[in-house]
């Protein structure tokens with residue numbers, strides 16, 4: 001790990017000052033993943049990051065097709081997509097928008113274009129990770145994990161292949177600068193985290209194998225709990241069109257489920273940096289047998305977590321999310 005003259009770790013920023021991002025998302029259940037993805041396209045259009053690929057970690061071709069709809073709608077049809085074939089069986093669904101790729105216009109035609117002709121030919125998530133990571137400069141890639149760590153666990157357990165002779169752990173150690181993870185429970189709260197516990201055995205592997213010299217920044221649920229983008233506001237913010245994937249989800253599904261804007265906080269942190277956040281001190285995190293995330297302070301530990309903000313901070317974060325929605 002690089003060190004600055006102050007002894008503080010220096011965080012190399014991707015390539016040519018731009019974060020290189022791989023998004024790992026459980027599209028198809030909660031709508032905050034859609035907003036997170038939308039923000040990444042906007043940030044890429046603003047030259048603030050480069051989205052290398054989208055790993056859909058919720059199994060099912062329909063969920064990969066949602067990524068295809070999003071890529072195509074936002075003008076980035078060439079961003080590679082991977083799907084999960086050995087992940088969590090039948091995870092809980094909060095808002096079922098898996099039908100999004102099949103939404104139709106009144107005349108019966110498909111509302112949203114897609115470019116992938118054969119979803120069964122898409123790579124497994126862990127394989128796309130290997131392909132993308134192998135091709136990047138050392139210590140340059142930021143991973144954003146917004147769903148289950150199933151593909152990440154499989155990546156860590158992978159052996160050398162035609163993309164790289166390095167095994168998964170060494171490939172991560174060589175290429176990744178940080179993983180931003182929506183998940184974990186810290187502070188006063190004791191209820192186990194949803195994302196990690198739905199994928200319990202994978203989470204156990206992830207925490208066991210992730211290299212201790214590659215940073216993890218957690219965005220625990222309590223940080224996003226105060227950021228609510230109510231459905232009426234979402235629909236109003238997209239008053240400029242009806243042909244919009246997020247608006248259509250909000251028009252066709254009941255999104256009044258307690259949905260908060262958890263996932264975008266990991267995206268904002270990964271792209272815009274730590275300055276907008278209050279982070280914990282450094283430490284290590286142990287994933288307990290009960291599925292809890294146990295933080296232990298340690299001077300050179302690789303783990304930090306976001307600390308909830310006040311109402312002013314919550315409003316400023318919501319506005320960042322809304323801006324990406326209002327933008328035509």
Ligand SMILES: [Ca+2]
Pocket residue numbers: 025026027030032033146147263
């Ligand atoms: Ca998610």
